[in-house]
Amino acid sequence: MSMNSANDERMMLNNDPDSPSVDDANSGGNVGGNGSLKKGPWTSAEDAILVEYVTKHGEGNWNAVQKHSGLARCGKSCRLRWANHLRPDLRKGAFTQEEERRIIELHAKMGNKWARMAAELPGRTDNEIKNYWNTRIKRRQRAGLPIYPPDICLQASNENQESDDMNAFSSGHDVHHPDFMPMNNFEIPEFKAFQINPQLYPQELLDFSSNSLLNIPASSLLAQGPHSPYPNKRIRGSESLFPGLSTDIGNVIPDGSQYHNDGSVQIAQPFMLSSAYDHNSTSNHGSSSSVLPGSHAVLNGNTSSSEPTWAMKPELPSLQTQTGCWGPPSSPLPSLESVDTLIQTPPIENTQSCNLSPRNSGLLDAVLYESQTIKNSNNSSRQHDLFDTSSEDLHETEWGAYSEPISPLGPSSSSVFSEGTSLDEPKITRGYRVEESTDLFPMQYDDRVETQNEMIYSRPDFLLASNYFVTNDQTRFSGKVDTSATSSTQGYGHDSCSSNAMSSV
Template sequence: MILFSLRSHNMNREKDDSDRIIAPNVQLESSLSGPSSAGETVLKKGPWTSSEDAILVEYMREHGERNWNAVQKSTGLRRSGKSCRLRWINHLRPNLKKGTFTPEEEKTIAHLHYYLGNKWAQMTAFLPGRTDNEIKNYWNSRIRKRQQTRLPLYSASELNYRVPGFTLNTNMYRCADRRGRKVLQGAMTDFLDIGFQPFVANPRTPSRSPLFRDISSTGLASQGLRSHTHGFNAGMKHAMQLMENVPQNRGIMAGGQRMFEQLPHGPDSANKNLLFLGYSKPGSHIQPNYNFSTSRPLTGTVKVELPSLQYPEPDSYSWQTFPPPPPPYEAIHTHFQSPLAVSTQPYFASPSSSLVETFVQGSHAMSPSWQQSAERRSNYPAIYPSNMPKNLTANISAADLEGLSDPYSHFYRSAVPQFSEFAPTSNISLDELPGSKGPAGPGALSRWNTGASRETQQPHSR
């Protein structure tokens, strides 16, 4: 079977039956197997055996993917429904692609991660046959490797890589009520001009734009953010006032994406602030989008959620009834007044983001999860120079950005810090960043280039 033949050593373990290889936890389980004193079946944990797999496959063949808890009852498998589901999805279902990731897949993952964050499940939509678990494991491994080799987490080629079907749409919005009736439409710049500049421009805002990724509520509870999200929220409040004729507390974005949603708490319905980007997958029935919801009222802390996959609702609009999203990455914003305008230009990739943004993205992305958790617990370390100009992103001209495509330009160099070298551990100034000035600059660029070439020579291998 392809399923097993392409797997490496770990697959050998599961290929054999438990008769031969018994993991310690399975041994433990075996002493507990069978009905408990209460008459309940003690569920088995640990690696699946081939016989268990066969039972599950047969069950799935007959019944399909539903009612996972019934599997245990019907088959006698001493596995929880949850475990069965996981086993099926990650290993047994048809059309799974096994083996190491191809260079294209690696680029896809990096590119998607830049925009989606740790949304592994969403990434699978662009990686046929791959599982979220697989992608996640790959990425965690990659982070470790990149930290060790001091390579940037994202290479320029990855950020410029076009993932088929992955389209950023930052230009147009449409708000609709639940029935899909249009209540507001326009250009995203309406919102951006209103609300985002003060939001992003502040260097202490731990926005991990492009997409505020991974910003947890606890992280955003940091002192510095509270005051500065005010501008963001105020802007969105203003925008929402434009929507005063929204009949319900929920809007649906063109393409079925919800744009505005009711805050789960608080009486202030004017703060239904949710921002979106959109992508669509041609040929697919799925029209997911990026959603960025801030789910906290004006004066409180803000939770900016990770972008989430949204499936169209039955009565929703489709892109056919609305100007389709622009070709990926081809919208040119001449004025970079918002995080979206800046961050959704992959051609500029991380270089186009402000230095701070890039820095934050990288430093965070390079952090292992435990470290990220620690960051969140501590409301983020102070990694932003206190003297950072507030409108750092506002006055970048198009001409400046053109230089970003030139890896030897000043801007390019200064905007491509070596993330792993600048873990968020202390206050530093801009002058200390590599590439901006001083000996670290050329070296950093050199390492960047070296890393890129090495990467192409040695794609992920085990």
């Protein structure tokens, strides 16, 4: 989209050969038939032509617009322009409070069904609503403000309850709208003192895990199954937070898992303030050990089943589909060409933590996979060094490293994200930093808390934990990775490879 208005009219009238490829413009079957079709911003002249055409012939048959009016636009583009901007019944301007509330209500009920929502809001377009949601609403979320008022949550929850009961194993979007799923509340009971029962696993597995389980991203231990709030959905690109990054981090950063001498492994509760990185908080959260840091539950004493679940999810890159990382049990390996290949990542979809049934133990899968991965690693020794560090030391060490205020990635940062490094580059994640922490995690929005946030978000356990909430919504991860080599992870998550890889093998 590099055309300016000056060129637009000329191109429109002349079918400028320099205009973008026809292929692109014609995607979706809208073949113009006579060469180049223009893309990019519409000019008023084009608008006039389109309006005139529609006035004469009515809506529909959009491909005919190009044929009959000479407008060098594909039908699709015409329809969009008409629907979003030229329709006479359009209501321009900011959303009113009433409209905003309606949007929230509708979203609570429908999820990302923008068109359906638009149908309920006369004069508003799906695109408008979508953009609105993705900006203002999520800004609210980032600010730690509830998106869904409790009554709306309750209402939607009740409305969904019936179908929920009817479809215990179904995960249709409307029914399991992520924002109302238990997972999206701040409490994640599954991670309360999660322990591997030594009796459930072979000793060698446990022995192994005591050496390397830290290397397993906690995300891979997350539940995924019939109760997963993330229904299977066609995986598309850019559906993971930090496409690959989080898992990479998870592979390298000690996630706060606790080793026990008896061979059991206590998986850290990554969102807990009582994580090992925060010694002070440990004693303060006896009753809220499963409460996420920064959650309202923590700060406000509001456990809020009606809490807007957005509030606990870090800002995500375009993850509209719920599958994100937790898609079907097919177990993708990270794409080798993606930036996130640096570290072998256990197949996330394949791993489950909460449903530790013998039949379907995600943890087991994760461990086995990790075992295989490590075996294949040529440089396992270096990795081992990392994990030989006692967890306490490691926490301190790592935390210190993460506390580096500036350019924590240091010399290895580029190698992390631009080269296909692997397990053998533990230091690469050091200094992985998230800025704009308030974008990532909701807290009471004041300066003091913001400072807290900065600390929390830059902590490896948070970074790792962020992987848990790779969910459906097309959100933009506004917090950015402090690295010049992560352009693909900044903003909207261009790295479709990684997300595809994670979900498609």
